[in-house]
Amino acid sequence: MGNPFNPGAGRKPPYLAGRGQVTSSVKADMQRVYDDSEGMRPVIVSGLRGMGKTVLLRELDDFARSQGWVAIWVEASKGDSLARKLAQAIYVELRRLRSAERLTGRAFEHALAVLRSFQLKIDPSGAYSFGIDIDPAKGYADSGDLSLDLGDLLGALGEAARDAGTAVLICIDELQEASIDDLRALNVALHNIGQGSAPVPVFFVGAGLPTLPAVLAEASTYAERMYRFYTLDTLEPEAAKAAYVEPVEEYGSRWEGDALNAAIEAAAGYPYFIQQCGFCICEQIEPPAAITVVEVAAGIELAREELARGLYRSRWDRATMKGKEFMRAMAIDDGASQLGDIAQRMGKKSANGLSVLRDRLIRDGLIYAPERGYVAFTVPGMADYIERAEEM
Ligand SMILES: Nc1ncnc2c1ncn2[C@@H]1O[C@H](COP(=O)(O)OP(=O)(O)O)[C@@H](O)[C@H]1O
Ligand SMILES: [Mg+2]
Structure with missing residues (x-):
């Protein structure tokens, strides 16, 4: 077995520690969306870099897929149109579902036609066009008002999913990078599909830096009431311990004496550091040999160096x-x-x-x-x- 730890942005940890409450509460909401075929309050997950937002989103995305949901994943970035990225991601997923014959029928064809309208509206020149060989749906997603058009698109997508006996999960990572106009449109669209006369089984989870809730509220004042907010903080010592212990057991090794406490203390609950430090420690041992304070001391140094390289130095150097x-x-x-x-x-x-x-x-x-x-x-x-x- 190779090194059990998995440091790096968005890398799935071998053991997702300390996030049980958030994941089970969001999954329960998702279950309700599925059972009632209606929307639930959209969710926002915020936290500092390396707290585990992306891997939490992935966990939810995996869960949705395992239940046969339509799962859309987008990473927002500065200067890129969120609407265009969403349209692209929806297209890719719909095409996949069509070729797998998982979605068929009228509602599905309608969703494709609405997507076509949406695409033509946000990108009339066709510069970023992708191949939907279907006529646009007249009167849907073609008003030119992004919030209404996005609402039409998500609504049609939700109806197609409901028709197929499933639901839709939309995950947007790095949401704070989206423009204020795109965020406003997103807020309005989510508000409308959640509260409309015909709510659809669409569930939304956005993740971003701690500024995200304020940015969303700036885009639309009601955002504060509309979303359910979760904050990812450092892990409690018990969770940090589990994050270190579980993978090492899998690896066929164990922590000896004060080794574990030293590693927990150095991490101060920071998930990214735990993965990096665990990785650097495991690089030095051959199971079934145990981990001692010697490997931990060296591992801490190496992990600090890695984080300096990957996280801190570039930021420091970027400053005037x-x-x-x-x-x-x-x-x-x-x-x-x-x-x-x-x-x-x-x-x-x-x-x-x-x-x-x-x-x-x-x-x-x-x-x-x-x-x-x-x-x-x-x-x-x-x-x-x-x-x-x-x-x-
Ligand atoms: N709950 C957790 N338990 C163990 N490791 C975690 C946990 N959350 C995140 N990690 C690890 O931390 C690193 C950063 O996670 P990531 O999701 O990219 O953070 P963010 O998106 O908040 O910047 C990854 O290597 C990941 O495996
Ligand atoms: Mg991330």
């Missing part, structure tokens, strides 16, 4: 001199930093002069504002990295 000065002043704090403190540490009289710099760092995804007057890093462990980098 001024930006670095700002982040150095932040790194002194354990949690979020108050703007007034940062100003003082940078030798400024007030925080007012820092807003341009702060906004720039927020735009670059390095920091975010957890609440008014505060800023924090978007990756856990960034402050430690900066302090260590400064010592070298």
